[in-house]
Amino acid sequence: MSTDIRETHLAADRRESRGTAIVVGASLSGLMTGLTLSRAGLHVTVLERSGPSPQSGAALGLVGVDLDGESRLLDGSNRRAPSLIAIAAGGSSAMHSWSSVHARLRIAAEADPRVELRHHTVVADVGQDADAAWVTTSDGDTLRADVVVGADGHRSVVRRGVAPHKPDATFAGYVLWLGIAQESDLPAAHRLGRHQEGPDMMSGGDDYFVGYPLLGKDGSSAVGSRQLGFAWFDATRNDLFREKGRIVGDVVRRSLRNDDIPERTYRELEAQAQKLWPQPWRSAVLDRIGRRRLIGTPIAEYVPDTIANGRLALVGNAAHVQTPMTGQGFDQSVQDAEALAEALAAGLPGSTMEECLRSYQMTRLHSARDLVRSGQQFSRSFSGEAA
Ligand SMILES: Cc1cc2nc3c(=O)[nH]c(=O)nc-3n(C[C@H](O)[C@H](O)[C@H](O)COP(=O)(O)OP(=O)(O)OC[C@H]3O[C@@H](n4cnc5c(N)ncnc54)[C@H](O)[C@@H]3O)c2cc1C
Structure with missing residues (x-):
């Protein structure tokens, strides 16, 4: 069975939609990108292979962040929405368990009428042509949209379409x-x-x-x-x-x-x-x-040289994988989600999707690459010393 998300969503709300997006992965980057793309006016379908409440032993430092910060983009009701950091911190400046941050972002995404979360959906392949991008699931369904964003972590499937010359971390x-x-x-x-x-x-x-x-x-x-x-x-x-x-x-x-x-x-x-x-x-x-x-x-670790290609883009650990020693993975994911949405909000409907994604890449690629490289100095010295 083939489902055409693009047609479904545009038919549902033609007046205000700037197009459709598929985000692969509903971890921190995927949920944040779903929220920001919605604020940029896109209808977003987020596909996640696991269930809604994954567990992790990791933690995120959200000490000293602005708990009342607002997004630069307006929400669907033309109001300023809370910043991603404010949602993630949930009113408390502290070290948070990864799972608690994930739960708050998931609840925010579930409450957004322009974001649809689909769990237990494994993306097996991605593709694109001049008119659309698409994903194929392990069940054989093909879902199409104006843009496909890989938020699918360090073993990204979407990266194979964005950087086929360098697919693996x-x-x-x-x-x-x-x-x-x-x-x-x-x-x-x-x-x-x-x-x-x-x-x-x-x-x-x-x-x-x-x-x-x-x-x-x-x-x-x-x-x-x-x-x-x-x-x-x-x-x-x-x-x-x-x-x-x-x-x-x-x-x-x-x-x-x-x-x-x-x-x-x-x-x-x-x-x-x-x-x-x-x-x-x-x-x-x-x-x-x-x-x-x-x-x-x-x-x-993954040092990127491309994070966008045609109608495909990468965010978070799919785009760049830095050692946790940098303590920057989450902050980088916030910046990716915001920069991608701002590039689309600024460009659409006048510019092409490809031009918008090139602008996103210009904003994010160099600083992300520099961060991964700086972390590699720690990794080389730590793994070398212990060997
Ligand atoms: C051990 C550890 C400690 C860390 N500590 C810190 C820290 O202290 N501070 C900090 O800022 N950052 C830290 N980070 C990094 C930070 O957690 C990540 O950079 C950030 O959460 C962004 O991850 P992500 O959402 O891009 O990827 P991930 O969390 O890897 O999520 C990818 C998602 O995509 C889904 N997925 C993958 N493939 C498919 C597919 N084919 N189809 C459908 N779904 C798919 C996965 O199930 C998963 O939900 C740490 C990371 C690790 C591993």
Whole structure:
């Protein structure tokens, strides 16, 4: 069965639509791009292979951001809408768990009448001609729109259409062990300082560690109710990820989660954590190891030389993959979503889609490339030192 989104949407609301967009991926970049393209006047269909509430052990620092910031674009009722950062932060300047930021953006996208979210939809291929761009799903459906945006992460399918000469992100040479412990599960003597907001960073042996205090699942900052997130940088277990097929050649496939991680590795990590990391982070790591609730993520990098091609464009980790050590991935995704929408709002209906996307590329490509390259200096030195 073939569905023509373009015809469906234009027929639904011909007066105010500036066209149609398909966004592949409903993680942070995809949701933010859905929102900004809607504000630019497009009807947006966001396609996501997984369900609506994915989990991640990562966290995002939204400390000191403008909680009342407004978008430069107007919403469908010609009102100034909250900025993406304000939606993501949900009224609280703090370190936030990735999952809580994702939930707030998803709720905002679901409430937008010009954005349709479709979960459990896997995009297998993309294409374009002079009149339209399209995606083909793994079910064999073809969906067409005026523009297709890849927000499909470091293993992007859309990137194959945008940069066929350079389709893959490559392994950066190390993995991160990620977890989030509940403060209430830790011994009272090993809890966070009452006023700690920012992360703790430290090295131990060949490894590196970032521990970050997070608000409780209920948003509480009360002592005993918070969460302790951590990212443990490890360049000594790459072989395990290769053996398990999570890194193939130079390409990162996926993470090891919970029971995927061998017992032997849990025991080694436990012994290392006892030696390397001070409290309260040691207790947080041991708690996650004890529950067999840990995520091992191989880190990828991608230096872009193209982020738009004809009617196809890339945002977020599909466009540029920088080491998490830069702490800039989310901020870069915000800038991509805003720049793309502003290029379309400024150009349409006078300019062609290709001209608008070229303008987007001019705005974003160089700074994104420079950031990835600066992060590579850390990656090379960290993976080289540990090897
Ligand atoms: C371990 C880790 C720690 C990080 N820490 C920080 C930090 O501290 N600060 C910071 O700013 N940034 C950090 N980042 C980066 C930041 O999280 C990302 O840059 C940002 O969230 C943007 O990701 P994304 O939405 O572009 O991609 P992703 O989150 O990878 O999302 C891609 C989405 O596309 C979907 N998808 C993929 N392929 C298909 C397909 N074929 N069909 C349909 N759907 C598909 C996936 O299911 C997924 O939902 C970190 C990243 C990692 C991996």
